Amino acid sequence: MIKALRLNAADNVATLLENASKGETVLVISEQNESLGELELLQAIPFGNKVALRPMKPEDQLIKGGVAVGKAIKPVPQGQLAHVQNIRSLNLDIPEVMINEIITQMEIEVD
Amino acid sequence: MQTFRGYQREDGSVGIRNLIMVIAADECAEGIARAISEKTPGTVVVTNYNTCMYGGNEEMIGTMINAATNPNIAGALVINMGCGSITPDLVAGPIRATGRPVETLTCIKESGTVSTIREGLKRIAKIVEHADATPMVNAPISKLLVGIKCGGSDTSSGIASNPSVGLAADKLIDMGASAVAGELLELLGCEHILKERAVTLEVSEKIDQLISDEEKRWHVEGTQVETMSVGNSIGGLTTIEEKSLGALAKTGSKPIQDILRINATKLEKPEAPGMYLSETTMLCGGSAMHFAALGCQVILWTTGGAGFNNPIVPVIRVSGNSQLINEDIDIDATGIMRGEDSLEKVSEQILKTLEGVINGEKTAIEDFGYAYCSLIQKDQRVERLLSIPAE
Numbered sequence: 187m188i189k190a191l192r193l194n195a196a197d198n199v200a201t202l203l204e205n206a207s208k209g210e211t212v213l214v215i216s217e218q219n220e221s222l223g224e225l226e227l228l229q230a231i232p233f234g235n236k237v238a239l240r241p242m243k244p245e246d247q248l249i250k251g252g253v254a255v256g257k258a259i260k261p262v263p264q265g266q267l268a269h270v271q272n273i274r275s276l277n278l279d280i281p282e283v284m285i286n287e288i289i290t291q292m293e294i295e296v297d
Numbered sequence: 298m299q300t301f302r303g304y305q306r307e308d309g310s311v312g313i314r315n316l317i318m319v320i321a322a323d324e325c326a327e328g329i330a331r332a333i334s335e336k337t338p339g340t341v342v343v344t345n346y347n348t349c350m351y352g353g354n355e356e357m358i359g360t361m362i363n364a365a366t367n368p369n370i371a372g373a374l375v376i377n378m379g380c381g382s383i384t385p386d387l388v389a390g391p392i393r394a395t396g397r398p399v400e401t402l403t404c405i406k407e408s409g410t411v412s413t414i415r416e417g418l419k420r421i422a423k424i425v426e427h428a429d430a431t432p433m434v435n436a437p438i439s440k441l442l443v444g445i446k447c448g449g450s451d452t453s454s455g456i457a458s459n460p461s462v463g464l465a466a467d468k469l470i471d472m473g474a475s476a477v478a479g480e481l482l483e484l485l486g487c488e489h490i491l492k493e494r495a496v497t498l499e500v501s502e503k504i505d506q507l508i509s510d511e512e513k514r515w516h517v518e519g520t521q522v523e524t525m526s527v528g529n530s531i532g533g534l535t536t537i538e539e540k541s542l543g544a545l546a547k548t549g550s551k552p553i554q555d556i557l558r559i560n561a562t563k564l565e566k567p568e569a570p571g572m573y574l575s576e577t578t579m580l581c582g583g584s585a586m587h588f589a590a591l592g593c594q595v596i597l598w599t600t601g602g603a604g605f606n607n608p609i610v611p612v613i614r615v616s617g618n619s620q621l622i623n624e625d626i627d628i629d630a631t632g633i634m635r636g637e638d639s640l641e642k643v644s645e646q647i648l649k650t651l652e653g654v655i656n657g658e659k660t661a662i663e664d665f666g667y668a669y670c671s672l673i674q675k676d677q678r679v680e681r682l683l684s685i686p687a688e
Contacts, residue, residue, distance in 0.1 A: 191456070201452050201533065203634060219636050233620060234452035234533030248535070251455075255486070255538035268535065275536035277485055278512065281521035288530045 187213045190237055192222060194252035199236040199268050201250075206231050208295075214239065228265040229295045236268045248273050271296045298472055298648065300435045301655040303594075304371065307396025311436035312368035313594045313655045316341050316609060317424050319417075320365060322388050323349035325378035329410055333374065333417040337425065341370075341608040343586075343670045349381020355561040356674035358383060363564050363590035364670075365392045368440075369609055371428035372398040374421050376413065379405035398427045439570050441474040441655060444588030444596040444610065445547050447483075448581045449603040451532020455543020457617025457633035457643070458599035463549035464644035465597065465651070466572065470551045475570045477557065477591055478548045479577025479584060481511040482524060486538035487545045491574070494553045503556050507576060510685045514675070517683075532601060532618075547599060548572065559587060561677055562687055566592055581605050583673030585612070595654055597647065602626065608667045611660050613650055615643075627661045 190200035190212045200214050208230045214222040231237055236250065242262040247254040256273040266272070270285045271294050280288075289296060303311040317337070321330040321344040334340040343361055347354055365373045365388075373392050375385040385401030393399045400420035407413040445466060447454055466476045484491060488508055495501035515524050524537055534540045549572060557565040557575035567573050577587035585607035588596055596610050601618040604625030616622040617630035628647050632638025654660055680687065 193456070201456070232531075232533070234618075236452075236533065236535070250539060251542055253486075253538075253542055255542055256536040269533075270530055270535055273535045276538055278516050278524055278537050280525055280530065280536075281523065283521055284523055284527060284530075288527055291527065292531055 187211065187224075190214050190225070192216055192239065193250060196252045197249050198238065198240045198242065199248060199250055200239055201236055202231050202233055205233050212237070226265050228263060229267055231267045232292065238262045238264055238266050238268045240264055242268070247276075267294065269294065298652050299438055301438065301441060301652075302433055302657065303368070303436050303440075303655070304431045305434045305436075306368055306371070306431075308366070310368035310592065311434060311440045312370070313657070314369040314611065315339065315371050315428050315431055316369055317421065317428055318343055318365045318370050318373040318609070319421070320361065320373055320375045320388060321345060322375055322377040322383045322385055323381050325349065326376040326404060329376050329404060329413050329417065332414045333421055336418060337421050339425070339428070340421070341670070343672070345383065345672060347672075349378065349383055351382045351387065353677055354383070354674065356559070357672045358388065359561070359564050360559065360586055360590045360672050360674070362388055362391045364586055364609060366395045366397065367589045367592060367609055368594050370397070371431055372424040374400045374402070374417060374424060376402045376404065376417060379403040398424050400424060437473070439473045441469075441595075442567060442591065442593045443469060443474065443476040443651070444577070444585075444591070444593035445476055445478040446480065446577070446581070446584050446588070446596060447544055447547055447599040448605050449526070449600040450529050450534060450540055450543060451601050451618055452534065452543075453601070453617035453631075453634050454599050455546060457630040458615040459543050459546035461630050461633065461640045461643035461647060462547045462597050462599055462615055464640050465647040466547070466549040467551055468644065468648060470549070470570070470572050473570055475567050475573065476549075477567065477573040477575050477577070477588070477593065479575045479587065480544060480579035481508045481574070481576060482515055483537070483541050483544040483579050484508055484574075485512055486541045490545060491553060494551070496552050496554055500553060500555055504553070504574065507556055507558070513683045513685060514679070548574070557591065559590070560675065560687060564590055578673045580671070580673055582668040582671035585610055585668065586670055586672055595651065597651070600626070604662050604666065606662050606665075606667045608670065611654055611663055613647070613654055613660055615647060625662050
């Protein structure tokens with residue numbers, strides 16, 4: 187089973203360690219390689235990208251490595267890709283044209 | 298690793314390579330500089346691509362001069378066209394003051410391009426002779442300054458390559474060497490962590506000031522300036538803070554001695570051994586020239602699969618991305634991502650490779666291909682408009 191790494195107990199996302207498809211069930215693991223449970227993906231998530239472990243509301247912070255590194259701009263259900271289509275910086279955003287380019291190149295499903 | 302075998306320079310520094318810099322002090326001298334360099338092995342061309350005028354270009358010329366006094370450089374040939382205000386002596390003077398042999402040529406005084414190339418080849422032969430006679434010594438590790446940079450970051454950088462480089466940096470500092478990182482924009486959001494590591498309150502305040510200055514330069518309302526590459530985001534990084542958090546890991550955990558300024562009036566260098574931050578740019582080609590100017594003999598560079606290389610300062614490339622790693626990468630940290638290797642093990646591999654490289658072994662792509670020696674500078678007019686102080 188494909189694994190997703192949760193870096194810190196406070197995190198609400200986990201990082202995919204392989205490319206995973208829509209509907210696939212992944213195993214969430216801790217830094218110490220302990221199993222934390224399974225999760226079904228709502229969309230395809232490539233290697234290195236993040237899956238929401240818990241639902242997020244707009245303005246909720248994205249926590250990775252125990253640190254707030256962004257905020258949601260729309261509801262992010264559990265199992266969805268947490269990335270440029272639904273998360274923004276707390277300080278300095280990527281230009282909108284680049285965000286669209288990233289979404290196109292990654293073929294992200296935007297609802 | 299208490300010593301390394303290197304080239305003793307007149308100013309007391311010790312190089313791990315024995316190169317000669319051919320400087321095109323203005324853009325018009327570039328072709329002449331290349332023609333001389335192509336016929337002279339062991340030379341590196343550095344060009345001021347911008348203009349032939351000094352006013353407003355002090356920072357770039359400062360980086361050029363300081364790069365020519367890098368420990369890996371034995372001497373320099375400085376060439377200009379002759380109709381601008383950047384005279385060869387302006388560049389050559391401070392290089393000569395370090396005891397290095399320097400020759401200067403002005404094309405319009407040498408009756409033209411072909412004659413300048415002919416004369417340049419004669420002059421550089423004298424510098425080659427001097428370089429060849431440079432004594433080799435066993436230098437204490439305290440003479441080593443290592444640049445630390447990431448490029449082409451993705452999620453694996455923050456989990457595998459950056460933390461293993463950070464651990465290697467900690468061990469180097471314990472041995473008595475020094476290291477310097479930069480890319481202040483990519484430390485945005487990490488100020489509180491860095492300030493706790495500052496050795497004095499003054500350094501702590503300087504960290505805040507310089508990171509905030511850098512944010513002002515990049516964050517100008519209404520402009521569409523890229524602060525992260527599309528590749529960073531496709532690799533899984535969503536925000537600059539997420540990239541910063543990964544980038545921070547490569548600086549290790551040792552106290553921060555200072556944050557070195559690079560601007561039109563100064564280029565600060567480390568004064569005591571330890572870990573440093575600096576205003577080294579996050580832009581790859583220019584960053585290597587900043588590291589060269591700060592006096593780094595070698596660079597540890599974390600990436601996915603990009604073969605970043607610089608002709609003055611050897612680059613040791615580290616990747617933790619199993620999808621991108623290729624023949625250009627010196628250190629394979631992908632085992633960390635698979636849960637098979639530890640940071641400890643990879644940090645030891647980094648130190649072993651570094652030990653080889655500082656004792657003369659070639660990196661994976663040394664002598665093959667290099668990034669351009671870009672000379673980055675801040676526009677003094679923009680600095681003024683953004684109310685960023687020059688001091």
